């Protein structure tokens with residue numbers, strides 16, 4: 668069983684209210700082999716919502732509002748679901764401050780990338796769940 672980013676499964680849960688539909692991920696969901704989650708929504712953030720980036724281990728909007736607690740809460744809730752369904756692997760949206768794995772935006776809101784994981788990807792890895800991006 669996979670846990671997958673909701674936006675890759677075609678849900679309009681992105682910060683701008685759109686999706687990142689990915690055929691492979693949608694196919695896994697259709698076959699009953701993947702469960703879609705959106706940690707930012709489960710952390711209580713609205714959709715649409717301001718874009719966020721990781722800045723010195725905190726998650727901030729471009730205006731400097733600290734939403735780290737929402738991101739952490741959402742990541743924990745999604746981890747619960749991942750454990751509930753026995754997920755051993757995850758396919759997550761690249762570069763997101765929640766779902767990104769290996770590379771994330773650098774905190775300057777200028778589309779530059781740095782090495783690092785989003786908060787949800789990091790929690791999954793800590794729990795031994797293999798993470799790949801789309």
Ligand code: SF4
Nearest residue numbers: 672673674681705760
């Ligand atoms: Fe997609 Fe993850 Fe962002 Fe939700 S938090 S919109 S699932 S990348």
